[in-house]
Amino acid sequence: MNRRDDMGEQLLAEHPRGEQWLQLDVTVANLTFDQLERLARLVEATPGLAPVREQLIAALPETGELAGRLASRWVRWAGLFGLPQPDLTRSRRHVLGHPYRLTTSTELDPLYLNGVLGVFDAGLGITAAPATPDGESAYERLTAAWRRVCLPSRFTPASAYGPHTQPALALLRQARDLAPATAARVLAARTALDPRAWSAARSEVHDAGIGWGFPFRSQSLFWEAVPAAEAAADQSPTDPALADALWGAAAAHAFTGRLTPATAALLRTPWQAALRPHPII
Structure with a gap:
């Protein structure tokens, strides 16, 4: 079975957190950006995080499902936050340690990186800390900054991308059940578009997210589209252009009223073109 780029419904259902x-x-x-800076300040002010991270990563079974899915999520978050990607030819534990090794980089802003590490810490603590006294202590330490800065949240999975979240996610759910021929038409319609025009549209969505006050919404939505594309193609990994096409259609919904009509129409083009009735030849 191919591993989709998510945490897995069964794993989440069985996990105590x-x-x-x-x-x-x-x-x-x-x-x-304000939350990211506050995360950074708290991470910087918390001593002894490195050995807690190392112990949890070392304790994960290298071939276990959780280690594999967490490594996949680390790749996703590296892309989301603009970090260098880990070397996927190395072990899963090496991939999981990758963001923490970036603290020695001279090319990354330390404040930004520490804010991002607050997210990785929360993910590691929530999923990998065992339900033991020592595990609960590790969980508390690694998630403290995230819980203090980001909780309670006024958003839920049903409103994660604003007031038009539901149409966007409904489209991605529909995409998972596409017939292979239809998914191929979506991909073909996307690759036929002018790459410069699509790049400009993508930039407009990104800028709209920043103007909205949520700079990571656009890229987060793209990563929602990745498992939908993998399911539609029944292939993991699959052609990134298919995920891009599904993201565009979902973004046109999620960013309703925040994009120019021309950009919204372009983003919908691959999806709409593929779903139009096609004559039987």
Whole structure:
């Protein structure tokens, strides 16, 4: 079975902190620059985080499902936050340690990186800390900054992308059940578009998110589209252009009223073109 780029419904249902993981996802999509700076200050002021991180990562079974899914999420968050990607030819534990090794980089802003590490810490603490006294202590330490800065959140999974979240997510759910031929038409329609025009549209969505006050909403929505594209194509990984096409259609919904009509129409084009009735030849 291919591993989709998510935490897995069954794993979350069985995990004692599965609901908290869903909360984390929502807060990441709605993270503000102010929250990121506050996370950074708290992470910087908390001593002894490094050994807690190392112990939890070392204790994860290398071949276990959780380690694999967390490594996949680390790749997703590296892309979301603009961090260098880990070396995927290395072990899962190496991938999980990757964001923390970036603290030695001279090319990344330390304040920004520490804010981002507050998100990785929360993800690690929620999922990997065992239900033991020592595990609960590790959980408390690694999630403290996130809980203080991001909770309670005024957003839920049903409103993570604003007032038009539901149409956007409904489209992605529909995409998961596309027939292979229809998914192929979505991909073909996307690759036929002018790359410069699509890039400009993507930039407009990103800028609209910043203007809205939620700079990571656009990219978070893209990563919602990735597992939908993998399910539609029944292939993991699949062509990024398919995820891009699904993201565009979902973003046109989620960012209703925040994009120019021309941009919204372009973003919908691959989806709408593929779903029009096609004559049987």
